Amino acid sequence: MEGIPMEARQRLALLLGGAGRRVRRMVAAAEDGDPFERVVAGGVPPGSLAAARRALDQEVPAVLERAASRGWRWVTPETGGYPELLAGTADPPLGLFVAGELPSGPAVAIVGSRRATAYGRQVAELLGREAAAAGATVVSGMARGVDAAAHRGALAAGGPTVAVWGTGPGRVYPAEHGRLAEEIRSAGALISEYLPGTPPRRHHFPERNRIIAGMVPVLVVVEAAARSGALVTARLALDEGREVFAVPGSILSEASVGPNTLLRLGARPLLGPRDLLEELALTGRERRSGEEDPLGGALPAGESRPVEEIAEAMGRPLPEVLELLLELEMEGRIVRAPDGRYSLAAGEIGGTAGQ
Known part of the structure; x- marks a missing residue:
């Protein structure tokens, strides 16, 4: 979009940021002329973008004001404040809403099943706590199970953590994680590529997962069923050349099918916090x-x-x-x-x- 004026680019990114990979790529490839015409010329039906075009000069200020009233700001690669690693991925968001402060320095994503076992939640919390205590930012999706446990572990250590949402600002999901969301915002940041108030939709979460995978150099899968979204995140991380760890589990546990499969495919086994801290080149707490x-x-x-x-x-x-x-x-x-x-x-x- 280098030939499109900066203001138009930012507005277009805001309106189309959650529109899907095909639209994002067309927008990113546009070099000059009317950005809407460029997108339509790429094969997107004009009707699907008509409302966005009408809203370009009318709705964007209202959207930004609505987000700001909830404590969220809009960032793009051009404005600054955009995650550096994420900007270099194959399919970065055109822009992001951010609440809180995005930490700098080493980071790790800890992901896994929403239906985590007690063991899985313990491991996720332990890894989150030890990583944060050593100075790393813990990134996850704020879902039930492993994600929430990883965030809580980081918070318990007083360290930074970042939650990537599959909903828009002001729409906490799951609803019972409202207090957790506020704690995460105070200690780190909340991130979303969707417009304020956007509800959870099934396709949002695979999209969200690419952001998690793209923000960090290292990703850990704690527990995951055979068709878990955590495995999608792991695949995306591998596609971006990230280091992927998996926590080995019982061959009798459905929750360990995903990590064990990743290990068979070449992921690195995570046998304790020490493995993670060594990969991040961090020194953990002194032994107890x-x-x-x-x-x-x-x-x-x-x-x-x-x-x-x-x-x-x-x-x-x-x-x-x-x-x-x-x-x-x-x-x-x-x-x-x-x-x-x-x-x-x-x-x-x-x-x-x-x-």
Whole structure:
């Protein structure tokens, strides 16, 4: 669109930004003349753009004002404030609505099933927390399940996180994530390519996924069914040359079919936060703030114990201990047996036997 005046380009991008890949490519390829005529000449029925053309000078100011009243601003590659990596992808949005501040620096996308298992949510929250604590921005889609857990993990660490919406500004989806959306905006940013008030539609979410994949150098799939949108995001990331990790899971779990399939196709296994931080060239938190034994002697060397005994020995609530054990397991410091009992990994120093 280099031959189209800047103002016309920005307005056209605003009106057609969510119009679909075909229209975006036609607009991006236009070099001179009337941008609407260029799009129509590309084969789009004139009627489908008539309303947009009439609105070019009338509706755009109202749209921007409506977005601004909700705390959103409109950015394009020309105006600045547009994600740098995303601008270089094969199909970048013509423009974006942004609420909050887009963080700079390393970033990772953590995605997965809306119907995540308790394990999947724990892993997503752990990865989000450790990545944010090490200085990375956590990007996801604010959906139920894995996405929400990743955002909450980042927020718990006081780190930045970005949510990419499949709806327009002012239309939180799912509705119960209203408070989460506000927390994300305060700590990072909310992003949408759709006009204010646009409701959720099925085709919006694959479109949204290309933004998630395009914004980051690294993407992690935690859990996903065989036909999950998270796998679409992974494919898009691979197409853009991004590094894709998958969290291995049980062959008996439908939620692990997606990550296990990605591993078979060449994705890298993510066995703990350390793998992610190394890829991002970040140094994570010191091992449990320098503690030699984070379990406080509740798991003696040479013994195996069920979680209930460990929690009792530590004097801490069971859910809290389960989360700690998951972190230690992913770090390779403890081992969970098929019967659910835990023991120290080889080379780890535990507490005194008999405690």
